[in-house]
Amino acid sequence: MTENTGPIHRRIKSFVLRTGRMTDGQRRAYDINLAKLGLERENGMQDFxxxxxxxxxxxxxxxxxxxxxxAEMAMKNPEHDYIGVEVHTPGVGRLMYLVQEAGLNNVRTYCDDAVEVLAQCIPDNSLSRVQIYFPDPWHKTKHHKRRLIQLPFVEALRSKLKLGGVVHLATDWENYAEHMMAVMSDAEGYSNMAGEQNYSPRPDYRPITKFEKRGERLGHGVWDLLFSKTA
Ligand SMILES: C[S@@+](CC[C@H](N)C(=O)[O-])C[C@H]1O[C@@H](n2cnc3c(N)ncnc32)[C@H](O)[C@@H]1O
Structure with a gap:
């Protein structure tokens, strides 16, 4: 096993969690590979x-x-700490590369399903903001149940936010924007920061994302929703 001694490795130290989908043997091999990269696997509740x-x-x-x-947000906002959760392994790899290149200390990432990470790793009342930009829209009506933004999910998000913390959603699919607005407006303990049923202008802190640029080329609109936790 390669020793984790380099300063770059230490700087990009990341926690990477996989749950439920691996045999013990796969998990051991995974841990050995992570160690070779100078990474650590973390399970359980974190103390940020x-x-x-x-x-x-x-x-x-x-x-x-x-x-x-x-990575751009983390670079421009060094006073914030960022946790990224993504199931797509190449995306996690690229984020770690960007973090390493920029020498950032304020980013950690999980390679897993956000539902699992929320339940197992994020303490209640610990987050200032949750941002979900351009989640898969699942265009067909029969697939709408696969959409990430659903009532139980946004209720789980609320328990992880501090009082006054913000859920920031964005989508380029109008039907999903309407669905998000209905779900967030129905959920207890949130207040729409733009006023009831209103969308928000894109805040300066949110860069145009890769997926959004593709939508722009196709002439898509963009809808941002900002809701704060009130109870
Ligand atoms: C349409 S892409 C948008 C990516 C990026 N936010 C952007 O705007 O360029 C949606 C992303 O959500 C990720 N994703 C979907 N379900 C997820 C889940 N349950 N947990 C973590 N990531 C998820 C997908 O792998 C995909 O990379």
């Missing part, structure tokens, strides 16, 4: 002050894709 070595607002991004916009 310990993970990042400071008390700072923690932002969770779910489904960051290839990670460019998350």
């Amino acid at each position: 002050a310990t993970v990042f070595g400071r008390e700072a607002p923690v932002v969770l991004e779910i489904g960051f894709g290839m990670g460019d916009s998350l």
Whole structure:
């Protein structure tokens, strides 16, 4: 096993969690490969002050894709700490590469399903913001049940947010925007920061994402939703 001694490895130290889908043998092989890369697998609830070595607002991004916009945000907002969750392994690899290239200390990533990560690793009342940009829209009506934004999911998000913390959603699919608006408006303990049933302008902190650029080329509109936790 390669020793994890290099400063770059230490700088990009990331936690990578896989649950439920591996045999013991696969898990052992996975851990050996992670160690070769100088990475660690973390399970269980995190204490973010310990993970990042400071008390700072923690932002969770779910489904960051290839990670460019998350890395850009982390670079431009060094006073925030960022946790990225993505199931697509090449995207996680690219985010770690970008973080390493930029020498960032304020990003960690999970390669797993956000539902599992939320339940197993994120303490209640710990997040300042959850951002989910351009989640898979599942265009066909019969597939709408696969959409990430559903009532039980946004209820789980609320339990992880601090009071006053924000859920920030964006989509380029109008039907999904309407679905998001209905789900968020029905959920208890949230307030629409733009006023009831209103979409928000894109805040300056959100870069144009890779997926969004593709939508722009196709002439798609974009809808941002910002809801704060009130209870
Ligand atoms: C349409 S892409 C958008 C990527 C990026 N946010 C962007 O705007 O360029 C949706 C992403 O969500 C990820 N994803 C879907 N379901 C997920 C889940 N349950 N947990 C974590 N990531 C998920 C997919 O792998 C994909 O990369």
